[in-house]
Amino acid sequence: MRxxxxxxxxxxxxxxxxxxxKRGQLNGQTVDELVLADLFPAPADLQADARVKSHxxxxxxxxxxxxxxxxxxxxxASAVSGECELxxxxxxxxxxxxxRLLLDSLRASGKVSRxxxxxxxxxxxxxxxxxxxxxxxxxxxxxxxxxxxxxxxMLEYLVADYTRKGxxxxxAARLMTVAVRPGKPNGAASSFFSGIIxxxxxxxxxxxxxxxxxxxxxxSPGTTIHGLITVFEASREAxxxxxxxxxxxxxxxxxxxxxxxxxxxxxxxxxxVKFERDERIAGIVSNxxxxxxxxxxxxxxxxxxxxxxxxxxxxxxxxxxxPGYPAEALRGLS
Amino acid sequence: MRxxxxxxxxxxxxxxxxxxxKRGQLNGQTVDELVLADLFPAPADLQADARVKSHxxxxxxxxxxxxxxxxxxxxxASAVSGECELxxxxxxxxxxxxxRLLLDSLRASGKVSRxxxxxxxxxxxxxxxxxxxxxxxxxxxxxxxxxxxxxxxMLEYLVADYTRKGxxxxxAARLMTVAVRPGKPNGAASSFFSGIIxxxxxxxxxxxxxxxxxxxxxxSPGTTIHGLITVFEASREAxxxxxxxxxxxxxxxxxxxxxxxxxxxxxxxxxxVKFERDERIAGIVSNxxxxxxxxxxxxxxxxxxxxxxxxxxxxxxxxxxxPGYPAEALRGLS
Numbered sequence: 099m100r101x102x103x104x105x106x107x108x109x110x111x112x113x114x115x116x117x118x119x120k121r122g123q124l125n126g127q128t129v130d131e132l133v134l135a136d137l138f139p140a141p142a143d144l145q146a147d148a149r150v151k152s153h154x155x156x157x158x159x160x161x162x163x164x165x166x167x168x169x170x171x172x173x174x175a176s177a178v179s180g181e182c183e184l185x186x187x188x189x190x191x192x193x194x195x196x197x198r199l200l201l202d203s204l205r206a207s208g209k210v211s212r213x214x215x216x217x218x219x220x221x222x223x224x225x226x227x228x229x230x231x232x233x234x235x236x237x238x239x240x241x242x243x244x245x246x247x248x249x250x251x252m253l254e255y256l257v258a259d260y261t262r263k264g265x266x267x268x269x270a271a272r273l274m275t276v277a278v279r280p281g282k283p284n285g286a287a288s289s290f291f292s293g294i295i296x297x298x299x300x301x302x303x304x305x306x307x308x309x310x311x312x313x314x315x316x317x318s319p320g321t322t323i324h325g326l327i328t329v330f331e332a333s334r335e336a337x338x339x340x341x342x343x344x345x346x347x348x349x350x351x352x353x354x355x356x357x358x359x360x361x362x363x364x365x366x367x368x369x370x371v372k373f374e375r376d377e378r379i380a381g382i383v384s385n386x387x388x389x390x391x392x393x394x395x396x397x398x399x400x401x402x403x404x405x406x407x408x409x410x411x412x413x414x415x416x417x418x419x420x421p422g423y424p425a426e427a428l429r430g431l432s
Numbered sequence: 433m434r435x436x437x438x439x440x441x442x443x444x445x446x447x448x449x450x451x452x453x454k455r456g457q458l459n460g461q462t463v464d465e466l467v468l469a470d471l472f473p474a475p476a477d478l479q480a481d482a483r484v485k486s487h488x489x490x491x492x493x494x495x496x497x498x499x500x501x502x503x504x505x506x507x508x509a510s511a512v513s514g515e516c517e518l519x520x521x522x523x524x525x526x527x528x529x530x531x532r533l534l535l536d537s538l539r540a541s542g543k544v545s546r547x548x549x550x551x552x553x554x555x556x557x558x559x560x561x562x563x564x565x566x567x568x569x570x571x572x573x574x575x576x577x578x579x580x581x582x583x584x585x586m587l588e589y590l591v592a593d594y595t596r597k598g599x600x601x602x603x604a605a606r607l608m609t610v611a612v613r614p615g616k617p618n619g620a621a622s623s624f625f626s627g628i629i630x631x632x633x634x635x636x637x638x639x640x641x642x643x644x645x646x647x648x649x650x651x652s653p654g655t656t657i658h659g660l661i662t663v664f665e666a667s668r669e670a671x672x673x674x675x676x677x678x679x680x681x682x683x684x685x686x687x688x689x690x691x692x693x694x695x696x697x698x699x700x701x702x703x704x705v706k707f708e709r710d711e712r713i714a715g716i717v718s719n720x721x722x723x724x725x726x727x728x729x730x731x732x733x734x735x736x737x738x739x740x741x742x743x744x745x746x747x748x749x750x751x752x753x754x755p756g757y758p759a760e761a762l763r764g765l766s
Binding site: 186190198225228237238239241242243245248251252255256258259262263265339340 | 520524532559562571572573575576577579582585586589590592593596597599673674
């Protein structure tokens, strides 16, 4: 099989690539070639694998690559929420136009590629006529409150239409917020969900910009990658006639996250997090889903992480063995 | 006010134009100029009005016109369902690309135009995981089963995002199936909803391709136009924080339609309709909404037609007084 991962050099894309290379196959078929397309080249450990081809550059300039014929595609590349709010046209280009180029290129290749589109819990939002339920389900009416969420939702429907027409064999998996992410804090409003775990483990003091009772559906990187692969391998019939589903999320409050941190790493680590409300971030987060359910993903055998302790432990284990995790990440862990 | 109607030379667009010219104002402001953009020039009676400017040509070639600054826009232009199924790329161009050009042109004009996007009951459809309710409501999860319905739904969300960003002041009104349409039968699968009334009134025998118990939400042209203008004139607050709503539909079965025809026009006219099942059309129609509700439109004061007799009577009155209705349309009425 020849597989493409767009966004294949990013945090999730590279982890997905490592998992596919480790398995060696998808749906019982050997993966001979794994193409990683991203703005920047894939990490060295991936490029060292003979099956990997790394392509760096904007997706809109990769038409020849995209139409070269793939058995399977994981479409993860995307401008993120904050970027799209700051630069509307960049968002439309990076998300909408790039995905259309990908879909049309796959169609032009003559091969009906199996495709997983990484959508997002950001398709959900409150509106005055239709307040968001405490748990957003597969049947909740989406009402995105960001351009990013709007793009993801539009593209879910476009992927469904290309699939209905027989141009591709697509499906869309709505990712929950992924934590714990390694590396530095970034500009995303969700950055603190990782930061309040990652920074104290590294020995750094940090602030939590929202109240302790804020609740949100989270997923560890490992569980998220397992979800993407499972949705890829699911038959069309198993998708239940609908193509977009919620991946499982663990619904936790910030206080539960910090209690788990204390259990796993001790009170000294937990004490490195102070609450300092940031009205801008708290305002954005108040429009987000407080929790999710995922019946259709459960029907595929998928489950949320067992506990937030497990999610923290996965991060600690990753820091000890995985590429891409900085050496000083566990400096604060006695 | 300077107003644009895209699709302004078509059946609904021209009727909307005549209604606006008759009123002379929208939202209490005088309409000084009414631009009708369509593939073909506007009908003569409209061009005779000094306030009307007719622009013929593909929308994708009208960037200069579209960015010339409008106070209000009714965006009706669209490739229809059958066309989009036959020619996927034409549908994407005519619906998705053209609407993006319109939205970006309005944004570039520097004026925040009030815009009504004509969406469709075709955004709804059944899927295995989520069967369609007997009445599709404002809160029913859309699941389009055609490219046309997919485009309409994607564009509802895009209009909402341009509005959220402050580029336009948009809203989307989902039209129910409009009957009775004048003129000839066309290739649309819904053509018979008008045909089984229009043809017998013209003295022509016709067939009904679906069973008598088939039910569907219909709206007369007059009620549909009234709905579009009311949605245009509604304040953002009155839209209830959500931008797409179902226009009211009269939920009727084919047998109720024919009973109404007999009441209004007599048994001899009714007898010109024979049932001859067409599996292709019956199959398509079986995926359509059997009825609708429209609570949010009701809150704006909108109502469905009172009865199908009223809808037939409106058609008969139109044939006696309106441009665009052929002289021989009532030949079968004794």
